[in-house]
Amino acid sequence: MSHTMAIEYVIRNSEGEEVARFQDPSEARRYDRVLTAAEQLFDLFRGIPALSGVDESVMDEVSFQIAKRSGxxxxxxxxxxxxxxxxxxNEQQGKSSSFFQADGEQSEGSVRSSVREARKKVA
Structure with a gap:
């Protein structure tokens, strides 16, 4: 009977639960970097007032998907x-648009319609 040895890299969350398991150390490091980026994105999103009503599980998934698709x-x-x-x-009212405030946060109105309006003005 022969035996083989396998080295596995296990990534666990802060509660100690297994999140992923890899045999390739470079894959494990890459996945760990994705998780770190996702945590930072989550913290960024949590600080945006317009997203205060969004469920944390949704923000967590969006953060992970953005980090995963960073390329x-x-x-x-x-x-x-x-x-x-x-x-x-805003040329009609002579004041700043509601699309961006001075600190870069979105205030009122939809992003898509504001972007369309901005593109019309540039074009």
Whole structure:
């Protein structure tokens, strides 16, 4: 009878529950980085007043999916650049748009309609 030895890498959550198991250490490290990014995204989302009514399990899943798909998301976000996004002026009322406040948070109105309006003004 022959025996084989296998090394496994187990990732556990803060409660000690097993989250994932890997045999490849690089896969385990990558997954751990995804979880770390997801936690940071979750904290970011929790600080956005407009998301205060969103169930934490939903924010947790969205955070994980964004972190997991970072390779698809980073090229999209890189088009924005690192500069602070300026407040958009509402030409009809002569005041800042409700799309972005000075600190960059969304206030009222839907993001999609605000984005469409901003694109019309630029075009």
């Amino acid at each position: 698809d998301i980073l090229p999209i976000l890189s088009k924005i650049g690192r500069e602070k996004i300026p407040a958009i002026r």
